[in-house]
Amino acid sequence: MTMSSNALCFGDEFSASGIPCLVHIEGHGLTITFPPDHDGGESRSESVSFSALTVSAGGLDHDQLVLTWTGLAGQRTLYLKNPDVIRVFRQAAPDHLTMPLEHAAAQVRQVRQRHRAVWTIVGAILVTLVLGLWFGSDGLVELAVNRIPVEWENKLGESAYRDFLIHQDVVKEGPAVDAVTEMVRRLAKPIPDNPYTFNITVVKSDVVNAFALPGGYIVVFTGLMKKAENAEEVAGVLAHELNHVLQRHGLERIVKQLGFVAVVSIVLGNPPGLGGVMKQLGVELMTLKFGRAQETEADVTGLQLLYQAKINPEGMITFFQRLAEKDEGRVEWFSTHPMSSGRAERLKIELAAMPKPTLEPFSFEWAKIRTSLGPSTSSSP
Amino acid sequence: MKSEILYPGAFPMVRIELAEGEKIKAESGAMVACSPTIDIESKMEGGFLGALSRKFLTGEKFFFQTLRASRGAGEVLLASTVPGEVVVLELDGVNEYMVQKDGFLAGADGVTIDSQMQSMTRGLLGGEGFFLLKMSGKGMLVLNSFGAIHKIELKPGQEYIVDNSHLVAWSSTTSYNIEKATSGWVASFTSGEGFVCRFRGPGIVFIQSRNPGGFGAWVRQFIPVSE
Missing domain, CATH: 2.30.29 (PH-domain like)
Incomplete structure (x- = not known):
């Protein structure tokens, strides 16, 4: 049975x-x-x-x-x-x-209630930790970065700069180099107590880009100069890059990434498989968000720098507008840079709030500089 | 379905005879050999979400393998990764076992595997994590351990103290509290035991004679540090 x-x-x-x-x-x-x-x-x-x-x-x-x-x-x-x-x-x-x-x-x-209460508290602590990390980390990073001497930053930037230039076709002299050097000199002049000596290099490449490394090492690609319709546009990009250096964004990023990875590792341990993927994704998203905040900061301070250097700030805005035409299909959340159209709009508002700038022209003619770089190609990043 | 433990001791193997159409589930990678009539399938026990929660919550594998005697009767040989004994239990639909994450080797098709959340103290201090595998249903259940398996039988109300890292499985009629090994905090840790589990019957507690974490720490000291 x-x-x-x-x-x-x-x-x-x-x-x-x-x-x-x-x-x-x-x-x-x-x-x-x-x-x-x-x-x-x-x-x-x-x-x-x-x-x-x-x-x-x-x-x-x-x-x-x-x-x-x-x-x-x-x-x-x-x-x-x-x-x-x-x-x-x-x-x-x-x-x-x-x-x-x-x-x-x-x-x-009673047992069920206690379980629920404890888990609710733990959940709340976790959520607070994540939110605190998301919104409150900038202050902590700034504190840490302020304690790092400029000499360290210089060494860091210099080694990365040398590594990068090994495989690049550097434009050593000529009108293009003279033009960007003049722009940087004028932009650096109004900066009070500037601890950095800016090193600017023009690299022959059709990539429409420029970047700054910690310590004041700046690279401009000829593609960007060919794309720019006037010197003010290039000066706008340079003002933006100089501010990455002045605000120590590269260093902030390194500190933030290292710190964030450490915190996530402490909270999550070293999870295998999908847990590991989630961890990686969290770190990436955090870095991207941070990247966008830095770009916006460099835009706004860059605009002020152009104003102080008596260079027409409109150039920065027109250049972003031209870049915006290529932005279609890009999702801001997954980018280190904010959308170019949004950047141009924000800068217009900032500029409208400033008094009318007094302008001083550059000593060179931009059309001649462009011609010296050879014919423009359509390739872009 | 008949089972037999071959080479009992540190390096055992379980032989399970399956009639045509019968199937068992086993930990992924547990199959050593089988008759040609057996088909091996990979299955997410409890569906995708079940498998996901088990993977995330208990650290168990995402997939279990299903061994099915689809083309006639046959046998399978199963073994665990670590050296240690195996024990075969029979679930009758009423008794349930909680199993720590590495304890499951194989089970009949009628055995249900769930991950179950523990209380905060047990999760934090018990050394088994917040989630355990709950085995219920009907049929054969094969557990494995690190070292030898020892069975502790508890009468109603009878108590027994077990070092938490030596737990393998325990019946759900038992209850346990986590407590310090000695009355003082410092002595608890200097005694090397830290926290212990005070089990209260009725029910059965299976413990393993070696502690995997302790063994890992012991081996680590002999591994040269890579430059």
Whole structure:
């Protein structure tokens, strides 16, 4: 005969894992039917009246109903887990068991509430930590970066600069080099207490770009100069790059990335597989967000620098507008740079708030500089 | 379905005979050899989300392998990665076992594997992590350990203290508290035990005679540090 069990019974003569049994709840109490032995015996039953039972909550999570009594065969303990059986038992139980049943139910509720409360607190702490890291990290990074001497920054920038230039076709002299040198000299002049000596290099490449390394090493590609319609546009980009150096953005980025990786590693450990991917993704998104904030800062301070150097700030805006034409399909969230159209709009607002600049022209003619660079190609980054 | 433990001791292997159509699930990589009638499938037990939660929460593998005797009766030989004993249990639909993450080797198709969250104290201090595998359902369950497996049988109300890193599995009718090994905090850690679990019966607790973390720390001191 096969029977499906709905409870576990423990007793002196049973094994420690308990005997599965079938519990029937009747008017007077319980009937417990044990399965037949392996050697082919008959199934046997025991009955116990409600008056003999003591009731409590038990099991790993206190979610099982434990009934205890002393019968002819000694002490018996019954573990009920099936919710239907527990419900029938509660309905059939006489008044004197109501109190202990309520007590057991209260115990289960208490355990669940405590679990929920603790997990809510832990969840809240985690969320606070993530939000704190997202919004409050900039101040911490600034503090750390301020303690790093400029000489260290110079060494860092110089080694990266040399590594980069090994494989590049550098324009050593000529009108293009003279033009950018003049621009940088004029831009650097109004900077108070400038600890950096700017090193500017023109690299022959059709890439429309320029970048700054920590310590004042700036690289301009000829592609950018060919793309610019006037000297003010190039000066706009240079003002932006000089401000990356002045605001120590490269260093901030290194500190932030290192610090963020350390914090995430402490919180998440070194999770394998998908956990590791999530960790990597979190670090990347954080770096990108930081990148966009830095670009915006360099734009705004760059505009002010152009104004102080008496160079027309409109150039910066027109250059971004031209770049915006290529932005279609790019998603800002996944970029280190804000969208060019947004940058141009923001700069227009900033510029509108400034008094009218007094302008001083450059000593060179931009058309001649462009011609010296050779014919323009359509390739872009 | 019949099972037999071959070479009992440190390097055992489990032979499971399957009738045509029968199948078992085993930890990914557990199969050593099998009859040509057996098909090996990779399965995400409990669906994608179940597998994902198990992978994330308990550190168990994302996939289990299913070994099915689809082309006639056959046998499979299973073994665990670490040296240690195996034990075969029979689940009858009523008893359930909580198993630490490396303890599962194989189970009959009727055995359900869930990840279950523990309380904060148990999760933080128990050394098993916040999530454990809960084995329920009906059929054979094969557990493996690091070192020998020792079975502790607890009568109702009987208590026993186990160092948390030696736990393999325990029945869900037991309850346990985490406590310091000795009455003082400093002595608890200098005694080398730190936290221990005080189990209370009824039920069965399976423990392993060696502690994998302790063994790892011992081996680490002999590994030369790479430049």
